[in-house]
Amino acid sequence: MKAKIHVTLKQGILDPQGKAIEHALDSLGFKNAANVRVGKYMEVDVNETDAAKAAEQVKQMCEKLLANTVIEDYRYELQ
Secondary structure, three states: OEEEEEEEEOOOOOOHHHHHHHHHHHHOOOOOOOOOOOEEEEEEEOOOOOHHHHHHHHHHHHHHHHOOOOOEEEEEEEO
16 A cells, blocks of 8 residues: 655644745745645555555554654545
8 A cells, every 4th residue: 555644834833944935935926825834745655455554554654753743743645
């Protein structure tokens, strides 16, 4: 199974990289871009045929390494 994982900063956590992109977009004439947030996207092949077991493994990967759960949220989908 393939896990597609998205990690983003939690709401309320300052995102300086997102703010820099927002200002750059504004200076390029994209005046309607606002509240830019930057995150991470990962794809992981999980050698598991049982969807529930694969989901549990991906959850553990996110909580132990891929996301800092103090300041980041994550979501994933399995295909």
